[in-house]
Amino acid sequence: MKILVCITHVPDTTSKINFTDNNTKFDPTGVQFIIGPYDDYALARAIEIKEANAGTTVTVLNVGTADTEPTIRKALAIGADDAIRINAEPTDSFFVASQIAEHAKSAGGYDLILMGRESIDYNSGVVHGIVGEILGLPSISPVMKLDIEGTTAKLAREIEGGKEYVEVSLPFVAGCQEPIAEWKIPNMRGIMSARTKPLKVVEPKAVDSGVKLQKFELPPPKGAVKMISADNVAELVTLLKNEAKVL
Amino acid sequence: MSILVFVEIAEGQIKKTSLEAVAYAHAMGGPVTAIALGAADQSALTSLGKYGAQKVLHAADEKLNKEVIQAYASVLTKALQDEGADILVLASSSLGTPVAARVATKIGASLATNVTELPDTTAGFVVKRSIYTGKAFAKVTLSNTKKVIALKKNAAEAKEVGSDVAVTPYSVTLSDADFATKILSSEKATGEVLLPEANIVVSGGRGMKGAEHWGILEELAKTLHAATGCSKPVSDMGWRPHHEHVGQTGVKVAPQLYIAVGISGAIQHLAGVNSSKYIVVINKDADAPFFKAADYGIVGDAFDVVPKLTEALKAAK
Numbered sequence: 001m002k003i004l005v006c007i008t009h010v011p012d013t014t015s016k017i018n019f020t021d022n023n024t025k026f027d028p029t030g031v032q033f034i035i036g037p038y039d040d041y042a043l044a045r046a047i048e049i050k051e052a053n054a055g056t057t058v059t060v061l062n063v064g065t066a067d068t069e070p071t072i073r074k075a076l077a078i079g080a081d082d083a084i085r086i087n088a089e090p091t092d093s094f095f096v097a098s099q100i101a102e103h104a105k106s107a108g109g110y111d112l113i114l115m116g117r118e119s120i121d122y123n124s125g126v127v128h129g130i131v132g133e134i135l136g137l138p139s140i141s142p143v144m145k146l147d148i149e150g151t152t153a154k155l156a157r158e159i160e161g162g163k164e165y166v167e168v169s170l171p172f173v174a175g176c177q178e179p180i181a182e183w184k185i186p187n188m189r190g191i192m193s194a195r196t197k198p199l200k201v202v203e204p205k206a207v208d209s210g211v212k213l214q215k216f217e218l219p220p221p222k223g224a225v226k227m228i229s230a231d232n233v234a235e236l237v238t239l240l241k242n243e244a245k246v247l
Numbered sequence: 248m249s250i251l252v253f254v255e256i257a258e259g260q261i262k263k264t265s266l267e268a269v270a271y272a273h274a275m276g277g278p279v280t281a282i283a284l285g286a287a288d289q290s291a292l293t294s295l296g297k298y299g300a301q302k303v304l305h306a307a308d309e310k311l312n313k314e315v316i317q318a319y320a321s322v323l324t325k326a327l328q329d330e331g332a333d334i335l336v337l338a339s340s341s342l343g344t345p346v347a348a349r350v351a352t353k354i355g356a357s358l359a360t361n362v363t364e365l366p367d368t369t370a371g372f373v374v375k376r377s378i379y380t381g382k383a384f385a386k387v388t389l390s391n392t393k394k395v396i397a398l399k400k401n402a403a404e405a406k407e408v409g410s411d412v413a414v415t416p417y418s419v420t421l422s423d424a425d426f427a428t429k430i431l432s433s434e435k436a437t438g439e440v441l442l443p444e445a446n447i448v449v450s451g452g453r454g455m456k457g458a459e460h461w462g463i464l465e466e467l468a469k470t471l472h473a474a475t476g477c478s479k480p481v482s483d484m485g486w487r488p489h490h491e492h493v494g495q496t497g498v499k500v501a502p503q504l505y506i507a508v509g510i511s512g513a514i515q516h517l518a519g520v521n522s523s524k525y526i527v528v529i530n531k532d533a534d535a536p537f538f539k540a541a542d543y544g545i546v547g548d549a550f551d552v553v554p555k556l557t558e559a560l561k562a563a564k
């Protein structure tokens with residue numbers, strides 16, 4: 001089985017977000033980058049499937065500039081066999097999805113394309129759907145459970161207020177989230193071997209997505225908190241009613 | 248320029264976020280055609296007129312009772328064509344977002360999800376979307392004639408602007424390929440306020456000490472007609488179901504009021520709640536980081552404060 005895992009290179013979840021260049025560029029100063037947390041679940045599940053099915057290969061793919069290579073190497077250290085970096089600034093979902101679909105076609109297709117349910121920078125939640133549509137494959141997200149038997153898969157998908165159980169034939173695209181697998185931490189052997197695993201850099205194909213960034217904005221700063229005594233909760237009710245007007 | 252709005256049904260009724268989508272399209276200048284797929288309450292559909300729909304289409308084919316994403320995307324693509332509509336508006340959700348992705352790709356539309364405001368059309372067509380899990384916004388131009396816009400909660404206010412409108416049946420042709428994913432079954436909480444839709448959320452953290460103590464939060468939630476949420480460790484430990492976990496890796500909520508009880512306020516939790524209008528924090532530790540993100544705070548023991556709050560709310564009714 002051939003599995004493709006698409007990973008993002010994103011600010012660590014504890015990062016403070018800032019912009020530069022008149023609010024048109026992300027400011028990476030002091031920011032630590034990680035594999036997108038949902039992509040990390042996708043990768044972990046891919047490795048589990050590989051371990052349980054001899055002859056399975058896992059390729060990781062990132063659309064990004066050379067800065068993302070340490071993140072890609074980490075995915076190789078976790079257990080992916082090889083990696084593709086499509087050398088471009090990931091400007092928007094349609095652009096990224098088109099590059100992923102193009103790679104999948106040129107690689108002769110994958111049995112399984114796993115992604116995260118969403119990137120934690122753009123939060124679009126659409127790359128899997130667009131890739132599915134371009135390749136004519138089903139796309140399912142967010143997936144909490146994925147079991148493969150032969151050429152069919154059984155999945156649990158989270159829906160508002162519950163879960164849905166679905167069945168689908170391979171190949172397909174899935175956006176993953178916990179508890180699909182436990183995050184894997186690279187061990188020493190993985191880190192050593194990751195250095196020599198193939199990481200191929202591919203130039204992007206031209207795509208016009210019809211979406212263009214104008215400006216970033218930060219939310220307005222929060223006002224000071226009003227503290228209320230635990231012995232006087234009635235005052236909180238009054239404030240919620242008359243000041244906040246939310247009751 | 249006609250706008251098609253996909254409305255989602257929950258238990259026969261139109262979801263509140265879908266009413267907001269109709270209001271959004273109306274505020275854009277319409278004319279607005281709303282479309283619902285699968286079984287729906289007819290009076291709920293006619294009432295869409297009140298929120299700004301000039302026309303309501305209903306594809307009642309029972310194959311659409313199961314919310315299969317590819318089938319929904321096919322029907323909406325055809326409806327856009329039939330209505331001569333260039334713009335599709337819908338609510339971002341576990342159904343709306345993937346459907347938006349596929350429709351936009353089929354029709355070659357500019358796509359934006361998690362849109363928080365009405366478009367600014369003074370120079371091009373600019374929408375504001377929430378990014379970095381609520382920590383920032385991006386203003387983007389959608390330059391294609393065709394556009395698909397998926398809204399975040401509260402992007403527009405659902406208010407009555409018109410009157411009931413007749414429902415037009417909409418017939419569909421579906422192919423087997425539309426049903427490549429088979430929905431075997433689903434488990435869905437019924438009769439509860441859905442967390443992503445809720446106006447008020449009562450959320451508990453590890454400070455609640457165990458699943459058996461959720462009764463006091465449920466009682467508070469019931470009094471406020473609120474949904475219940477929790478922090479990640481709470482769902483990891485199985486005290487509460489996974490779909491209730493709020494934060495960076497969970498549900499992002501945008502209620503009028505978020506009440507956090509026994510939650511420390513880790514940045515990953517805050518990422519899911521920073522679109523809330525007002526935040527109340529109840530925590531026994533005066534130094535809990537959550538107080539910095541709160542509008543109102545009470546330092547105290549949850550087991551003492553929460554029941555008192557419920558009583559005070561009941562008394563104030």
Ligand SMILES: Cc1cc2nc3c(=O)[nH]c(=O)nc-3n(C[C@H](O)[C@H](O)[C@H](O)COP(=O)(O)OP(=O)(O)OC[C@H]3O[C@@H](n4cnc5c(N)ncnc54)[C@H](O)[C@@H]3O)c2cc1C
Pocket residue numbers: 013037451452453454455477478479480481492493494495496497508509510511512513514515516519529530531532535547548549550
């Ligand atoms: C990649 C990543 C993603 C994450 N995503 C999420 C996410 O989406 N959502 C999320 O919530 N977390 C997430 N986390 C975890 C997060 O970092 C925190 O560990 C978590 O939010 C803490 O949960 P908590 O506040 O319930 O527990 P704690 O941090 O243990 O806090 C418990 C609080 O309860 C208070 N307390 C104790 N007893 C009482 C009492 N009797 N009355 C009142 N107060 C009391 C304490 O003072 C304390 O502040 C993520 C972490 C990582 C690394």
Ligand SMILES: Nc1ncnc2c1ncn2[C@@H]1O[C@H](COP(=O)(O)O)[C@@H](O)[C@H]1O
Pocket residue numbers: 006007008036038039061062063064090093096114115116117118119120122123124125126127128175
């Ligand atoms: N630049 C990228 N490179 C590789 N995969 C990506 C990229 N951006 C998004 N993805 C994948 O698509 C998923 C959904 O992203 P999004 O639609 O941006 O929320 C992510 O979790 C990744 O698996």
